[in-house]
Amino acid sequence: MRLRAIVGGIFALSAAVGLASANDDIACVQQRLAEFGYDPGPADGIPGRRTQAAAHVFAEQMAGKSDILAGLDALKEDNAGVWCQALTNAAATPILKTLSSPARYLLPTDVLSALANAPKKSGALCQPAAGQEWALANVPVKKISGLNSRQDNVRSVDGAWEVEKFAGAFSGEAVYALASGDEERKRKLITVLARWAREGALLETISCVDRGGNLNTSGKCSEWRDPEGRDPSGMKDATFATFIGAGLVRAYYVALADTATEELRSEHAAIQQWIGQWSRRLKRPTQVYFGLNMGWYWPTVVNDLAAGRKNQAVRRLKDLEAGMLRLINADGSIVDRTTRGDRALWYHYTSIGEIVVSMELMRAAGIAPSGRLEERLHKAVALFLAAIDDESILDKWARQRRNSRYAGKQDWNFQSWPNSDFAGSWLHIYPYRYGGLETGRKLRTLVPVKAQSAVTDIDLGMGLGCIYNVAATGSG
Template sequence: MVIKSFNILFIYILFITLTSYSVANSKQLSKSPFIPDDILNKYDDLPKDYKLKICGFNNYKPKKNIINKDLAPKILGYNSRMDNWKIVEGVYSRDVFKEYADAITYASVNENDKVKEFLFDKLYTWAKNNALSATKQCYTNSKDKPILKDCEGEWSDPNGQDIAPIKDATVAIEIVMGLNYIYNLNFTSYKTDDPRHKKINQWFKSFYKRIKPVSKFYMGNSAGWFFPNITLKHNNNKNYKSLVKKLIKGADKWILKDGSIKDRTTRGNRSLWYHHTGLGEAFMILEIANAANVKIPKNYEKNLLKAAELFQDGFMDNSILEPWAKKAHNSQASSGVQKFNKNLDGVSFNGPWFHIIQYRYPDHRTSKFLKSKMTTRARSLKSDEIAGIGIGCIYNALANFN
């Protein structure tokens, strides 16, 4: 009887020890590196019908005709300015990815297993076919040689009309990593014994060697490659808190006191666009820091909100951006006119910040402005062409729930 009691006590102590060890050594700071757990939990608790409505999914049907075009074998032909996109080989892959991302957000909200299975099998098909793998490799994961020699020299033409294979490589990685982010959030617990998972993960991993390691922070390329590098550590259950600290410290130096963003608000007739994409990354960085429980620098939010106000003012009156735009960094002169979609509902690329700001700072003037200008038809609600996952839907649903 004493021996039996001892064995039970031993097993109990062993269980507690192993559980404590597992918790203590878990390096994943949140379910998704992009979204704090408390946000996901609150969102999951919202009524399904409400989420379908607020995220614009009433009467929505996945565009299978576009998704079924499938990802191309490769991306080929971008110039440095990327304004020749209409003639780039495989460029339709971006549309395939966008519609796929919209559809997975819908399947998640609507709890539609049929659509989810269709999308999971699509991932498997693309993995089996090594989609986009024939795109020229320009980056390596080596700190000594992060860019291959024959991919150097972008913007050798001041007007950006030089062919730049590094742009092809970047777009291909953005698409594949966007699908990886989607997989992590939606499929890791789906049919866990299904052998298709192995092929999908092999395909993702084949692109990891094409991801440039982080060095100095800059805006663009998913915050200077921080987003994919953080994800790789998250995937492998490695500690990445120091990487998040470096990320937020770097971003803090790029969002300036006057509300401009370094090397973004100075982009000539595309200044409003690059300022917007900078805001997209800056707000995502804010959420990554929140998810990792990393302290925000003292003036980060203050300067970020000033940058949001500059976007609002520059959107309403393009000439307001001219003091910065006239520097024409890697761009063409603006003469007070910006190339930017006048309908904010039509903007999805780096669009989640439109909704994050409304949740985090509901009384801010730019939050109220965005709410007045946007509807449930907004493309940024369903997905983002960088993160893939429907971050806009999540924050918009929380921002408007009474």
């Protein structure tokens, strides 16, 4: 009995201490930080390490971005009231309204705040290419079947080309709607996507992922049986449909999910139901590799953030960083990518895109990429730029012919690559982040801010490059 009384007394004392240390103003700060996409832990009024870290990252990222938040000292219990009032006031400003939008799932604070401050008269830097409106009127495609292991027969497979053109047009329109703040355009895009969702777009395509989130690579889901890659591949059908869907979902979350939610309630519901069905096609990410949105990490991270699973998303992003560091060599070459024969330059290029976008996802989640990862990235970009000037530089890697062939020359369009509609967002993100480096300056001279790659990115789902150009120039 005596031991029970002592233990009970300890628990009572612990509870009393906890109650005494709880602070309503701290709870207010925690609630606001969570609304803005940060991770302060539960709104329990206790300024623990997670709360302090979230407040520090928030203050650092918002430095110079909002007068309301200027001069805030490090968060403490005795100044929590000042923090609470500042955050409450800031919540009504364009910057913080943008920060609390779903766009924070993909765009870091500094980019969002620059976007909020930019004029919205035209969003000229994000103007999509003319003449693509027809693609948005395409009949929804339910099934893709017939792609080969090289996935180079898209134009001959029923519906595949139409799906790609639809995704490209939707990508450009969505980013323009976000940059310009065009609410009517957003409503139209929601209606268009809801039409595809109600038709079960892409969902009749074979799935190569089981109910446990594991990948099936046998039977119809096999690939690369023919050394030339001409074999029909259910795996390529499945991944093509899945990652087109992943891009559409990202565009929806980032640009459209908080638009006219009452007016277009049924449309949003249809899209959300489609997203739920589509998400069951996602492999559980267990291994980091280049391709397929960093080994399936991107769509899972965005889904986690959209569902409020911030801690889980952060853990995945840290795993992603560690994996990338293992795959980027000290000389800037990329494992199993810079070795891809006559497509080595293209695979190296798309891999840089995955590195850069992954780092932006980290920043959006409040994680600063390591200096080591940045150093490896700069080496990879330098190698890419050198190969643009002299493709023979890649020979020592390309000759390894990883899952490929090599005829002694790169299969690469040296004239039109800045206007690529696939994986080109990084061409604009990198100069924004690293414009002070020689690699950043050279890339900026090679790639115009109004290049097609700035507004259309089928791999990512949105041409986010133009958003970074808006942030860099301060013009909409």
